[in-house]
Amino acid sequence: MSEMVAVLGAGVMGAGIARVLARAGHEVRVFDVDPAAAARAADSAGASAHGSVASAVEGATLVLEAAPERLELKRALLAEVEAANADAVIASNTSSIGADALAAGMRDPSRLVIAHFFNPADTVPLVEVVPGPATPPETVERMVALLTAAGKTTVPLAHQVEGFIANRLQAALYREAMHLVERGVASPEQVDRVVTAGLGPRWALAGPFEIMDLGGLDVWTSVADGILPTLGDASAAPAMLRDRAERGDLGAKTGRGFLEREADAPARFAARLAALIAARDALEP
Numbered sequence: 001m002s003e004m005v006a007v008l009g010a011g012v013m014g015a016g017i018a019r020v021l022a023r024a025g026h027e028v029r030v031f032d033v034d035p036a037a038a039a040r041a042a043d044s045a046g047a048s049a050h051g052s053v054a055s056a057v058e059g060a061t062l063v064l065e066a067a068p069e070r071l072e073l074k075r076a077l078l079a080e081v082e083a084a085n086a087d088a089v090i091a092s093n094t095s096s097i098g099a100d101a102l103a104a105g106m107r108d109p110s111r112l113v114i115a116h117f118f119n120p121a122d123t124v125p126l127v128e129v130v131p132g133p134a135t136p137p138e139t140v141e142r143m144v145a146l147l148t149a150a151g152k153t154t155v156p157l158a159h160q161v162e163g164f165i166a167n168r169l170q171a172a173l174y175r176e177a178m179h180l181v182e183r184g185v186a187s188p189e190q191v192d193r194v195v196t197a198g199l200g201p202r203w204a205l206a207g208p209f210e211i212m213d214l215g216g217l218d219v220w221t222s223v224a225d226g227i228l229p230t231l232g233d234a235s236a237a238p239a240m241l242r243d244r245a246e247r248g249d250l251g252a253k254t255g256r257g258f259l260e261r262e263a264d265a266p267a268r269f270a271a272r273l274a275a276l277i278a279a280r281d282a283l284e285p
């Protein structure tokens with residue numbers, strides 16, 4: 001079934017999400033407080049750029065917000081949507097804000113569902129679908145069906161948890177990666193190489209539980225007993241991350257973060273990732 005979709009926020013993620021949904025045959029409208037961002041995203045997706053939230057969501061059956069990861073900003077945006085559209089399902093692409101926190105500010109929280117895409121949104125297959133406290137099962141089912149028909153791989157969560165699944169796994173890994181660099185065990189480049197030459201290729205074919213089965217649960221029991229007590233236990237962003245963010249070294253957005261990269265690095269990465277995923281999918285199971 002073709003939906004009329006409004007994508008609100010046309011940055012790194014919103015532009016890719018607009019392309020995914022437009023390629024799937026949906027009518028897509030894009031709004032961004034930066035009209036140039038909306039125009040770029042609309043052009044790249046074959047969608048229409050709109051100058052206001054009200055215009056973008058008028059008659060929409062699905063609204064997908066990909067605005068900045070700030071709770072009050074998202075709440076204000078959802079309130080604008082509710083004022084202008086009484087029916088659409090409202091999906092948030094939030095990375096970590098709880099569905100309950102977003103729903104708490106809504107007139108009708110049953111309209112909210114989390115649809116968490118991954119960067120780059122039109123290349124990474126996964127979308128986590130997370131119900132809010134008042135989201136009916138049929139809304140989750142509708143989002144899963146729509147995203148599956150658009151070629152995405154969905155994982156519906158039984159209920160929300162902070163950071164959902166992927167970002168909890170990433171946060172655990174990234175916390176330890178930074179801990180190892182802070183302890184002087186290795187450089188960021190060396191830690192990255194451990195993933196790209198070792199863990200990453202395996203993870204493209206098998207997740208943690210399959211990897212543990214392959215390695216042997218007896219072995220993994222010994223490894224867990226020996227290593228878990230020694231892991232870094234940061235409960236907030238480590239200084240090496242926060243200091244860079246606060247001085248504006250944001251990574252690909254600014255050309256420098258932990259590593260220095262050329263301006264076209266995200267595009268080259270996306271193209272290589274798409275080729276890797278296609279090669280993996282062509283493999284015999």
Ligand SMILES: NC(=O)C1=CN([C@@H]2O[C@H](COP(=O)(O)OP(=O)(O)OC[C@H]3O[C@@H](n4cnc5c(N)ncnc54)[C@H](O)[C@@H]3O)[C@@H](O)[C@H]2O)C=CC1
Nearest residue numbers: 009010011012013032033034037066067068069094095119
């Ligand atoms: N960057 C990433 O790797 C991922 C980000 N996300 C989530 O997606 C959301 C968007 O993130 P990005 O695309 O990276 O951010 P971004 O900063 O690239 O894009 C956000 C866009 O929203 C626009 N905007 C700001 N205020 C707005 C408003 N009131 N209404 C409409 N548009 C507004 C900005 O002009 C900007 O173009 C966040 O919730 C983020 O946590 C989710 C998965 C991955």
Ligand SMILES: O=C(O)[C@@H](O)C(=O)[C@H](O)[C@@H](O)CO
Nearest residue numbers: 094095117118119166167170
């Ligand atoms: O990795 C991704 O694309 C998503 O899990 C995210 O939400 C990002 O990690 C985001 O939190 C920051 O890039």
